[in-house]
Amino acid sequence: MSQKVITKVEDECRQSKWHRQSDLSIxxxxxxxxxxxxxxxxxxxxxxxxxxxxxxxxxFFRLAKWAMIKYKKFWCNYGQAYKWLKEIKDLFPDIFYHYTVFN
Structure with missing residues (x-):
């Protein structure tokens, strides 16, 4: 996967702006x-x-960013947001496809 492809995929993710929508559920x-x-x-x-x-x-960074916007207790604290996402991964291992492929 070249840097050009990574940049293109990241731009598509950035344009969808799901990481800024606090009204969305996980x-x-x-x-x-x-x-x-x-x-x-x-x-x-x-x-x-x-x-x-x-x-x-x-x-994973964008998921943590979404958690920081969605939940006030994670505001300006990536560490707690990452910890919460790891708990979600342990509780619901099938919620994201990349959780099932990569352990």
């Missing part, structure tokens, strides 16, 4: 993300897993 975001990322993971997972890992780290 289930709704999961539906949005799973539609977008399932094909990328299946196609690029076999070709270049390092580039895909970078893309998924950026996705």
């Amino acid at each position: 289930q709704t975001i999961a539906v949005i993300i799973n539609k977008q990322k399932r094909g990328l993971i299946n196609y690029f997972g076999a070709i270049n897993s390092i580039g895909l890992h970078i893309l998924l780290m950026q996705l």
Whole structure:
């Protein structure tokens, strides 16, 4: 996965602006993300897993950003937002497609 492709996918994610919509639930975001990322993971997972890992780290960062906007207790605290997302991963391992593929 080239840097050009990573940038293009990130731009598409940035344009959808789901990470700024505090009215969305985590289930709704999961539906949005799973539609977008399932094909990328299946196609690029076999070709270049390092580039895909970078893309998924950026996705996890956007999820933490959404949690910080949605919940006041995470405001300006990425550490707590990441911790909460890891708890969600443990409680609901099938909510995001990339949770099932990458442990």
